[in-house]
Amino acid sequence: MSHKSKPETIAVAAGRMSAEHFGTVNTPVYRTSTILHESYASLKAENEARYSYGRCGTPSTESFERAVAELEGAARTVSVPSGLNAITTAILAVVSTGDHILVTDNVYGPTRRFCHGALKRLGVETTYFDPTIGAGIEELFKPNTKLVFTESPGSLTFEVCDIPAMAEVAHKHGALVAMDNTWATPVYFPALKRGVDLSIQAATKYIGGHSDVMMGTISVGPDLAKQVTGYARDLGLFAGPDDCYLALRGLRTLPVRLARHWGNGLTLARWLEGRPEVARVLHPALESDPGHALWKRDFTGASGLFGVVLKPIPEAKLAAFMDALEFFGLGYSWGGYESLMIPAHYVRTATKFDATGPLIRLHAGLEDPADLIADLEAGFAAMEAA
Numbered sequence: 215m216s217h218k219s220k221p222e223t224i225a226v227a228a229g230r231m232s233a234e235h236f237g238t239v240n241t242p243v244y245r246t247s248t249i250l251h252e253s254y255a256s257l258k259a260e261n262e263a264r265y266s267y268g269r270c271g272t273p274s275t276e277s278f279e280r281a282v283a284e285l286e287g288a289a290r291t292v293s294v295p296s297g298l299n300a301i302t303t304a305i306l307a308v309v310s311t312g313d314h315i316l317v318t319d320n321v322y323g324p325t326r327r328f329c330h331g332a333l334k335r336l337g338v339e340t341t342y343f344d345p346t347i348g349a350g351i352e353e354l355f356k357p358n359t360k361l362v363f364t365e366s367p368g369s370l371t372f373e374v375c376d377i378p379a380m381a382e383v384a385h386k387h388g389a390l391v392a393m394d395n396t397w398a399t400p401v402y403f404p405a406l407k408r409g410v411d412l413s414i415q416a417a418t419k420y421i422g423g424h425s426d427v428m429m430g431t432i433s434v435g436p437d438l439a440k441q442v443t444g445y446a447r448d449l450g451l452f453a454g455p456d457d458c459y460l461a462l463r464g465l466r467t468l469p470v471r472l473a474r475h476w477g478n479g480l481t482l483a484r485w486l487e488g489r490p491e492v493a494r495v496l497h498p499a500l501e502s503d504p505g506h507a508l509w510k511r512d513f514t515g516a517s518g519l520f521g522v523v524l525k526p527i528p529e530a531k532l533a534a535f536m537d538a539l540e541f542f543g544l545g546y547s548w549g550g551y552e553s554l555m556i557p558a559h560y561v562r563t564a565t566k567f568d569a570t571g572p573l574i575r576l577h578a579g580l581e582d583p584a585d586l587i588a589d590l591e592a593g594f595a596a597m598e599a600a
Contacts, residue, residue: 221285221401222469229281229462231273243459244272270447274455278462282421282431285465286400286413290439292432292446293453293461297396297416298324300430302332304392304412307445308361308438311337315361316354318345318375319564320368322394326561342564346505348376352383359387365394366403367505370558370575371567372496372521374505377512381409390438396420396549400433401469402476402515411438419549420517423464423471429453471551471580475518478586479578483520485587491594493571496521518578519548521558526571531600532557536574538596541581541589553579553586 219227235241249265251257265272271279275293283291294300301322309315317329319342329340343354345368362384366375381391392412395405396419405413415421417429434442446452453461476499483497495502497520498509509516524532536544542555554577560567578586 224285225281225401225465225468228284229277229279231277235273240463241273241277241459243455244274245455246272269450269452271452272455272458274458274462275452278453278458278465279431281462281465282415282417283433286433287404287406288413288433289436290434290443292443292451293417293458294430294432294446294451295453295457296428297394297414297418297430298322298328299451300414300416300432301325301394302328303430303446303449303451304414304432304442305333305361305363307432307442308390308392308412309333309338310360312358313360314339314341314356314358315363316340316351316359317342317362318364318366318368319343319562320345320371320373320560320567321363321365322369323561325363325365325394344565345373345375347380349379349383351380352387355383355387355389359389361390361392363392363394365397367397367498367509370521370560370573372498372503372505374498374508374512376508377405377408377410385409397517397519398513398515399468399472399517401472402517403513406433406435408512411435412442416549417461417464418547420472420475421465421468421549422461423468423550424460425547425550425552427457427460427464429457429461472515472517474580475578476516478580478583479516479518479520479576481583482576482578482586482590486522486590489594491524491527491597492522493525493569494523496523517549518553520576520578522574522576523569524571524574527597529572531597532572532574534600535593535597538593539589540592541579541586542576542593548575548577550577551580553577553581553589 279291384391390411393410394414396416413433415431498505499516542553558573558575
């Protein structure tokens with residue numbers, strides 16, 4: 215495909231292998247464990263075969279991974295069973311016992327738990343850094359620092375990292391940069407072009423887009439392709455064909471859906487800024503957000519996920535607010551077509567986040583924004599009455 219193709223075109227056209235599948239537009243689901251070889255010689259050369267065993271990939275896997283790789287601008291994409299699995303696999307593929315890594319302090323909670331638990335037991339040291347540190351991260355480097363892990367914006371508090379500045383420092387010291395890019399996806403933030411070496415997505419979210427698939431992806435350039443692919447294979451970590459089919463189907467409409475999520479989210483964020491119950495809205499696309507300048511410089515869009523700090527209220531009032539909602543489901547994850555909300559509980563060890571009242575995280579779905587605003591108004595009315 216032309217290198218000039220836009221994300222909207224890539225999402226529709228990439229990974230399609232119609233000529234190999236009897237002209238079908240969508241690559242079918244290939245459910246298989248055993249793959250038969252034509253001869254003794256081809257069986258002996260199974261490591262060179264395009265398909266050798268179901269766990270190592272099928273045409274369903276290949277179509278999805280090729281499509282994501284093209285959207286990412288990557289040499290190789292590996293699909294694994296979940297977003298968290300993509301994070302842990304990416305880290306483990308490039309660090310060893312005795313290494314030191316730097317992790318943003320606003321990182322996804324399970325990533326922090328992995329660093330404190332499994333990674334620590336393997337003898338890898340973790341230091342957390344202020345997500346707004348930028349080039350100042352150089353002060354935290356040690357001779358054995360091998361990786362900078364970031365997500366931008368952060369999962370719950372939505373600070374924006376200066377990825378190009380941090381990547382320049384990391385590469386100067388011979389370290390790699392990994393990024394959880396689920397919030398913006400490569401549609402709005404081309405991570406590999408911004409200096410990231412390992413671009414990670416929870417395909418569970420915007421790629422899948424319908425709250426019915428669990429998957430993660432790791433996308434890398436040619437220098438890391440063999441290393442990451444081999445590590446995932448050694449651990450037996452490959453996504454199943456049904457999940458790949460669903461994720462690829464979701465990918466086809468990703469740019470269209472993402473634009474709607476962005477518009478709805480920003481509409482809600484601006485409305486919430488004017489509510490008397492709200493202390494602060496955490497959304498980098500808002501002009502009032504501290505990370506807005508970086509977002510405007512490095513991103514071409516936003517998603518539907520953002521945070522809201524309420525003014526101090528008793529927990530009973532927060533419960534009344536959430537229980538009164540009709541269109542905002544109370545549930546974890548995000549990126550599906552539906553709107554969601556959760557009370558957010560953040561952890562910080564290197565920096566301080568000031569929230570005088572409860573922090574909630576909203577995901578704006580694909581509903582009409584007027585209906586979502588009316589739903590929030592009903593919630594605030596219930597809060598006041600409680």
